[in-house]
Each structure stands twice: as C-alpha cells, then as structure tokens.
Amino acid sequence: MRWWRADLHIHSILSPCASLDMSPRRIVAEARRAGLDLIAVCDHNAAENGRYVRRLAAGTPVVLMGMGIQTAEEVEILAYFADEEDSLLLETELQNSLPDVPCTPELFGDQVVVNEEGEIARRVERLLLSPVDLTLSEVVRRVGELGGLAIPAHVDRVPGGLLAMLGLFPEGDWPWVVEIAPWTSLSDVYEAWPGLRGRPILRGSDAHYPEEIGRAWTDLYLAAPTLDELRAAFRGRDGRAIQPGPELKERQ
C-alpha cells in the first residue's frame, strides 16, 4: 500500500457554472500538473464528460466516474462509480427527472459535452443546476443500488452542503463519510459539527477553473486507486487511511 493524492470534486465545462476552459483535455493536463493520482469529474446531475476525461487520462491519473447530484432538498451529493455504464444510467434517470427549465447560457453558462478530440458531442438543454425529483434518501439508495458511493459535498457550505441545508445529520448511518470545502479547517468543522469526529473526511477542490484543480486534495493510503479500495478505506480496513489536505487560507 502507499499514499495516493486525490481530488474527487472537479467540475467540467458540462457544469454551467464552470469555466469554458474546463475541457476533458485541460482537466487531464491540470491534474497531471498538480501531481494527482486519482480524480473524479463531478458535474451537476451529469457524468458524461467523466468518460472522456478517463479515456484521455489513460490511467494517469486514474479517473473515477462521478456526479454532483442536487436532491429535492437542494443538498449536493457526490456519487462515485467504477463503471461508466452505471453512472451514465443514473445520469439519464436524473436528467429525465429535472424540471423542464432550459439553461439560458447568458444567465447560467454553457452545458457542453466535449469528447476526447475537443469536439462538442452535445449540449444539454435542461438546466443541470435544478434539483432532481428524488429526495436525499432516494438518491442515496439509488446510488447504492447501482454500486456507487454517495458522499455529501462540502457539508458546511451554502449552497448545497448537507449540514448547512438540513441543519443536522439525517437519521441512520448515512453519511459515514463527508466532504468539506477547500476553505474549511478541520478544527472549525469539528467545533461546529462535533458529530463529524471519527468520520472519514474528504477534501476536494470543487474546481470550476483549470488553475483550481488540485488546490485542495485528500491523501489516501490504499493498495490501488480504485473505488473498492476507497470503500475499504472508509472503514479503515487493514491500515487503509484517509487524510484530507490543508485548507485554503482565503476563500476565493
């Protein structure tokens, strides 16, 4: 086993709020620049660009399929999959349940699927920032059914953070693992939410611009940079470990 550096929260050009420079090719280049071993592209209610990033990266870095799902409560959930087809199936289900609100690019930005050649494969018409027609518990269940991992994104942040939106942890054992924002210090988060003590914490960059990729990260002590290993690390199996990197000093 060894340490692997991961940034599991990167937006691409398919997120309307992300820069037009966040093409799959640029994401791979920036991830290599940042020395990342493992990344995931988590667009709002969309997974498609992840597969082009994965093909271009060809293992350097390793790319998990990902998505940032907006639940009916407007809580943002990061979903990770090993398998492309599972993530794309969920993407279709989620996008079919989005309200029929068009994305007006002048107001929200473009929602573009860009392939490994840098060509526009398609534009997504419905606004991906809208919440899907599934509650938080339904999203968590569906991600699990499809073999994925569901983790609440930047739990302390508005918009979308589980603890910010819902005030308290929901009942039950989910979430075992949470993500915190790039600017959140561990001491602040433990003070505000003592329930987070003892739970694995991930830090992601939530990058919307190329230079933000790898600005925040998590080091993972694993046998290999895979979803199954990540799952084992969440339970601390056989010495596997999760160490979030330091917080950014200034909120940008």
Next chain:
Amino acid sequence: MNTKTVVAKVALEVLVAVDLAREVRGGYCSDLLSDVLAHAKSGDLWITHQRHLNVIAVGKLRDVAGVVFARGLCPSQDVISRAVAERMNLFLSTEPAFEVAGRLHRALHP
C-alpha cells in the same frame, strides 16, 4: 395571539394539531435549516418549503409554535408521523410563502 386564531386568520390547513392554544409570537421564513437553527425564535411560526424529516427536529430545537409548508408542498407521511410523536403543530397553505408571511404579519401586527 394563539395558534388557533392564527390558523383562522391566515387560512391554514391543519396537518397536525397538538397545541392550538400555543402563543404565536412572531414568524420566520427560511428553507435553510442551519439558518433556522441559528435564528428562529421560540414561539415563531416557521414558514418553509423544506420538507426533509429534519424539519421536525429543527423546529423542536428552536421551540417554534408550528411549521407552515407553503405553496401546497405537503410533507410526506413520515414527517407528519414524526410531528405527532414530537408534538409539533404542522400546517399547510396553498398560498406562496410571501402571501402566508404577509397574512401572518397583518394578523400579528394589525
């Protein structure tokens, strides 16, 4: 003003009535539960679109007089059952939150 009078003046549908004699001292409008935890006051009638089960826990922690779900957004049965168990008044309005808050304000500050 007691809750029963507020219900009549604001024209609320009663989902769960556990204490309609409770004094309503004010109102609070928010869908962000961390904000409600930090700022709602005891005796407020809380107007929201948020229907997650945590609404009941947050309402209890802030000791609100009741929760109004606006714009006809009826909560699920588990929320209603929890409100019964935790003794929390729950109401529904078909009106948007702005209208509900306006009516409540007029009732409390005629």
